[in-house]
Structures are given as structure tokens and as C-alpha cells.
Amino acid sequence: MPYAAVNGTELHYRIDGDRHGHAPWLVLSNSLGTDMSMWTPQVAALSKRFRVLRYDTRGHGHSEAPKGPYTIDQLSGDVLGLMDTLKISRANFCGISMGGLTGIALAARHGDRFERVVLSNTAARIGSPEVWVPRAAKARHEGMFALADAVLPRWFTADFIEREPVVLAMIRDVFVHTDKEGYASNCDAINAADLRPEAPGIKLPTLVISGTHDLAATPAQGRELAQAIPGARYVELDASHISNIEKLGEFTKTVLDFLTEPK
Template sequence: MSFAKIGSVSLHYRFTPSSADAEPIVFINSLGTDFRIWDTMAADFAGDVPFLVYDKRGHGLSALGDGIMSIDDHVDDLLGLLDLLAIGRAVICGLSVGGLIAQRLCQRRPELVASLILCDTAHKIGTSETWNTRIATVETQGIAAIADGVMEKWFTPAFHANRAAELAGYRNMLVRQPVAGYAGTCAAIRDADYTEAAAEIAVPSLCIVGDQDGSTPPELVRSLAALIPGSRFEIIRDAGHIPCVEQPDALAALIRGFVPSGA
């Protein structure tokens, strides 16, 4: 395991180099998960392209530090990690809140972003009311109180029916996240609106969504793609909110067809 002190935060990460002459891919995970959601993807890309996965502040084995006030806190952490690893330019792949982090990183430091893969995300996700309700629930009753509903949004009915052991494992991943990290990131998502910024994105961008995503449905992701000049929009069949778990081969194929390095 690798850890880095970035400002006030100890971040848990894994960087896998490659002998291939390719820009690294940085995978940013979703709310309530850790970087293990990318394990199958990482195995697929191993040796072909360098890649970085990490646990966001307040998630997985990463510390909360001074807390989470905005998406910029997560961006600051990633910028520090990229600097530490001497990654000067990368493909940024963000899932859900990871996609918000990717968009804000591109807005702040476009020279670091070779291209964007925005997976099951949007320019704005949810409303203040829905996020405030979720924050209040987890702070008073714990993450377990919302876990079953979240699983319905994350995964398709087929996943629930046929992959029960995995479903239980991902539910455990969710409920074992620190409440402060989860609630703080909920607040950061609530306050993020990159509608205007999306129209200024000037790097190649691929927007992807599972056809049964209950958190950021296809039409919402399509609306993000419509804002980004020249972007490409793709739907993954038989997938919910986390296609890197449910349909990793399909997601990997889309990334390989998009990344200029031919990873």
C-alpha cells in the first residue's frame, strides 16, 4: 500500500507504471466507494498504460484532513498527488463525483488534462433538497439507512439477482465509509455546478453512462455531452451507475477506442 501526505491529508493510492509510451490514466472513484472499484479495469490496462487510482479524501483508507468544503478540496488533493508522482499530463477518468472533480481540474489546470472520460456524471448532480436530506439522514442514522436504496441505483436488477455475493460486498464498502467523508462529499456535490464551465472544455471528451443508471440517468449524461464541444456520448448496456464493476469489459473497450495512445 502507498500513502502520500498532501497538505493535511494522508491519501491512499496506487500508481502502476508502464514501459509503454503512453500518458497515464487517472481513475477517480465515486461517492461512497474506494479505488477497488477500478480493480478489474486496472488489471485490463496493466502493462499497456501507466495508471493511477486513489481513495478520495474521507473515503477508503485516505484521511479526512481538515474536512471537505467543496469539490476544490478533492481537486487540491489530486493536484498534489500528480505533482508528487511527476505526472505532468494525463487522461482523467472520473466516475460520478469523480467526474465533477475531473471537470473542475480541467477548468483550473487544463494543461494537465490530455483528455476527459466522464463516466456516469453530469455538470450538476441532484438538487440542494435531495442532498440536504441525504446528509441529514446519514448524520443521524448512519450510511446503512440509505444503503439499500443506493444499491438499487448503483446496480441493475440482473446484478441484484445474479451476483448477490458481490452486491453484499459493495454494500459493505458503502456503509464502511466514514460518515464525515461521505456527508462532506455530498455537500460538495450539492454546491457544484459546472454548467458554464463544461462549455469551455477544450480537450477530447468521452461521456459514458450505464443504460440503467439510477443516479445520473442517460439523459442527464447526454445533457453534459451536449454542453462540451465535440464530445462523444456512449451508453453501456446492462449497467447501472458503476459500469467499471458491472460491465468492465465494455467500459475498457470504450476507453481503448478513445485514448489516443491506443491503450
């Protein structure tokens, strides 16, 4: 498994597509409590048109979980550091939830490094201290199993959960084996991040995707984000929080159409 030492942290990453070819780069950033495997439904299609760089956010998957709390500066800095290590000067970006928040910071502060950005199931301010402080504390003191039954049902609609038990079991397996301190430290980063003042400064072509049934990053928040970014496009899918899995076909087509349309 390839690793890169970025900002004092070993980050696990994977590249799909011809890494030595000339296709544009696309960076994919995972949501809280998942890892790069959440993008499996999209990789085959995306890697036909892009060199796809996936990575496990610090504290997740096979990446290291250094002592926290983390900050959005660190999460966005990890992406830039990984791109620098791999000699990627410019890329497209797609992130879900926490990954989308990372994308807002990157697009607002480092627009020269990116072509187009997709911000999915996210907001410039996600949740509140009333959500994140007790959740981080529970992860640290009781572990990830104690959170699974409360968190995972919010990721998908009831119909999807009933219809796709194997998918849910695989996602649950990743969630409960996420490093508890890494998870809590990312909760700290999300809690501290309010990028609403920065979103209007994004000058890149931007697509915002929301899920109609998303309780974690609501459609209203998605529309607010899209309205704050000049020229941003807004698409709403009939899904909950992890829309790239629940509506994989629609999500993949929506993202591909946006990233490949002529300028």
C-alpha cells in the first residue's frame, strides 16, 4: 500500500487510471467515519477520464492518527502536501461531508491549484458544538461501536438500509474500526470550522450536491452554500447523507458531466 509522509503524518493513498498518462487529475476526499473505499462505486467510471487520487483522511483508514485536535487547515494542507509529493500541480476535487468541507477550504484559499470542485452533502458550517463535543467525547471514552447505531442510520434512507444490508455491513465495518482518537479529532476540526465568510471568495467552477433526506448537511444548507459561491450549480439527489453510494448511478453521471463539460 502506498504511503506519503505529509505534514508529519503518514497518509495512505491510491491512484487509479494511468498515473503516467496525460488525463487530468481528480482528488477524492472521504467523509467522517469512512475511508477511501467509499469511492469504490465511482472509481471505474472516473478513472476512464481522470487520473484518480484517493486518500484516507488523517485519523481514518490506513492513514496515521496523530494526536489531535485537528483543524481544517491541517485537513486541507494534507491534500496540498499529498499533491506536492506526487508532483500534481493542478487537479479537480470531489469531497463528501467532511471531505466537502475540506474542498471549500481548498477552493477558497488555494484556487490556483484546482480546476473544478464538487462539494457533496456538506455545508460551510456543519453541525454545532451541541453535536460535535459530545460525539467526540463518546468516541474517545466509549469507542466507535458505541456510536455506530446512532450515526449510521442517518447516512442512508430506511428503504436503502432494508434493501442493501451487505453494503451497510461493509460501511459499518469501516466505521467501527476507525481509530477512535482520529475520529474524535476530526469531529474537533469540523466543530471549529466555519467557512461561511470564505465561500463567496471561491472563483472556481463549483457543483454542490445535496441529498433530499440528509439530516447531517441538509438541502437548505446545500442551497445556501451554492448561493454563496458565485456561479455555483446545485443538484439534489433522492438520498440521505452518503449520496454517492445510495444513488451511485445518478451521482457518478452528475459528477462526470460537470467535470468533463467544455469550458
